[in-house]
Amino acid sequence: MTAPHLAIVGPTASGKSALALEVACAFGDVEIVSIDSMQVYRGLDIGTAKPTPAERAAVPHHLVDVADPGDEWSVARFQREARVAIADIERRGHRALLVGGTGLYVQAVIDPLAIPPEDRAVRDALLARTATPVGLAAAYDALQRADPAAAARIEPGNARRVARALEVLEITGRPFSSFGAGLQEFGPPVFPVRIAGVWLPRPVLNDRIERRFALMRAAGLVDEVRGLAGRGALSRTARQAIGYREVLAHLDGEMPVVDDAFAAAVVRTRQFARRQRMWFRRDPRIRWFGASGNPCSILPALLASWSA
């Protein structure tokens, strides 16, 4: 039995990655596993705040650059690959340091989530049918009859999730709800792990978000997006990355002024950070570490907590 794995979660731009590198240097026996739905894509570097080659040379990083920008990524794929990576890390006698802000992915990795199978064609057909209010209402009705438990967990207006539940029903013949109680239950993780949450005051975080986008812009985000767009199609999943979607809209002429694109990206990042806060807040297994300014000031407390 090895020592427990570690995890750092929190909203975007809260300084998790920098902290993780410090922790890795301090401990020496940890490898970083990025829990990030967009850093998996090769070529999406600047806008995803991906660790630099130097950082990746200093500390091994996993689940970064494992997909082509044209790939449709998914939670299930992440769950599989992350668990393989963690098993490998254990085999080397090391500890995994999970770092990231994609809440669903964190749970897919550390919780015993049985993710039902999918059939994209079936779901796309269902989504087409639920595209109108009338069609959605009919679909939700059908779900209520076939799987009341799932319907109770899904808002009637959420076409995405209604379609997904019906999809599972259609291709497996089993109710969606039979695959698990949902994400409300925070039982013991599938492996021992200590989870730290990074908390910053909202004005500080908002300020960091704004600065970071300015830096990304200066670092050539527009050119990066232009290159990706020119090289071929970005998948539906990849093209919605914050910053990429907005710059793409600018390059397509839908948003003529670049500054507007970046302003929109900043707004969407703030909204994203809020959803992340909501998501992580309800997980009682997270131990929170707050900083009033520089998130690296958390480091001593974090190391002390994890060394105990």
Added chain:
RNA sequence: GGCCGGGUAGCUCAGUCGGCAGAGCACGCGCCUGAAAAGCGCGGGGUCACCGGAUCGACGCCGGUCCCGGCCA
């Protein structure tokens, strides 16, 4: 200076034969099992530019003032 158009929520704008003001976005609060940097629900907000007038009653009608845009001089 003259003529025309406009001044309504933080922003962009809708609106009513005169009957206690709406939408989208933003913002706030929340939800979440194969797109999750996605998707969805709820909510707070306005002396309707200002001053005066007629009216039971004005954001709306009348008169004036200020500001913005366009055309003419």
